[in-house]
Amino acid sequence: MVTDYKEHIDLEQINFRAAENIQKLIEDSEERYLRQIRETVLAFCSAIDRNKLILLAGPSSSGKTTTSYILQKELNDRGVKTIPISLDDFYKPREAAPVLPDGTQNLELPELVDTDYLEECLKELQKRGSFSFPIFDFVKGRRSDKVRELQFDEHTAIIIEGLHALNPLITGKGLFQNALKLYISIKSEYYLKNRRVLSTREMRLVRRLIRDYNFRGCSPEDTLSMWKNVVDGEDQFIRPYRTGADFWIDSLHLYEPLAYHQEFLKLIEGIEKQNPYYSLAERLRAAMDCFPQMDLGLIPKDSMLREFIILP
Numbered sequence: 001m002v003t004d005y006k007e008h009i010d011l012e013q014i015n016f017r018a019a020e021n022i023q024k025l026i027e028d029s030e031e032r033y034l035r036q037i038r039e040t041v042l043a044f045c046s047a048i049d050r051n052k053l054i055l056l057a058g059p060s061s062s063g064k065t066t067t068s069y070i071l072q073k074e075l076n077d078r079g080v081k082t083i084p085i086s087l088d089d090f091y092k093p094r095e096a097a098p099v100l101p102d103g104t105q106n107l108e109l110p111e112l113v114d115t116d117y118l119e120e121c122l123k124e125l126q127k128r129g130s131f132s133f134p135i136f137d138f139v140k141g142r143r144s145d146k147v148r149e150l151q152f153d154e155h156t157a158i159i160i161e162g163l164h165a166l167n168p169l170i171t172g173k174g175l176f177q178n179a180l181k182l183y184i185s186i187k188s189e190y191y192l193k194n195r196r197v198l199s200t201r202e203m204r205l206v207r208r209l210i211r212d213y214n215f216r217g218c219s220p221e222d223t224l225s226m227w228k229n230v231v232d233g234e235d236q237f238i239r240p241y242r243t244g245a246d247f248w249i250d251s252l253h254l255y256e257p258l259a260y261h262q263e264f265l266k267l268i269e270g271i272e273k274q275n276p277y278y279s280l281a282e283r284l285r286a287a288m289d290c291f292p293q294m295d296l297g298l299i300p301k302d303s304m305l306r307e308f309i310i311l312p
Helices: 011-046 064-077 115-128 200-215 220-237 239-244 256-268 278-288
Strands: 007-010 053-057 081-086 130-137 142-151 156-161 180-185 188-192 195-198 247-250
Touching: 007 011, 011 064, 011 180, 011 188, 011 247, 011 256, 053 064, 064 081, 064 156, 064 180, 115 130, 115 156, 180 239, 188 200, 195 200, 195 278, 200 220, 200 256, 200 278, 220 239, 220 278, 256 278
Parallel strands: 007 188, 053 156, 053 180, 081 156, 180 247
Antiparallel strands: 130 142, 188 195
């Protein structure tokens, strides 16, 4: 079981280290993240005879994709084959989502994941050694006619990743009783003396603003307008179950604000005062102004930050 304690990061110390030796700061940050993943892999491998399942959950822009990939690589290096499974592929048809008062659909509900079908597929895979798994078509809002043919044996780990992977609708099923439960999110906050400058949630919002613009064609205004619904869903359906995890991986990379500094400030400069999210954008701008920019060419090509920024 994990706690909700957040580490305080000294902003001035980070900026000092960056000025003194930015490469060392980057290396230490990457190792800080990787070390946590390796600890979970060692724990899993020590009990692999009793459990072949890993549940990986986390809120928006927490780094789930890269963490799942590194988990696979670390397990492969130890002779364990892996099968990554996304809960996204087990969503029920989009028309099953209820309509909110503003006319939009509530797509955050854990009940929209077909957990019974997930359990059925996993049981058949483990029993037969092979089985067809669904692929969700997000354009059509339903399962595709195409499927994934998966193979399983006693040397295989199954990594199930998704927003609701630690929800009791999943963890309460007998199949997942002994599964290793991982929660991935930011667990450190930047402080200037005794004043919090950048919270965990604000850091994730900075990540999401940049990612949505770079990879999803979404304007900063649109991302900000969606953020309240995103965090409301997290507070209701994701965060309550984080302390039930066996491990909490803190995905913060200490040099992140320096890497995002220039692009973030450029993104929000077009948000006008009459915009309802102007004050939030200004608060984030003031926080990011506390950090200098850095040369993005120094960031490792396999860094988790590639989920959010386009590396040169």
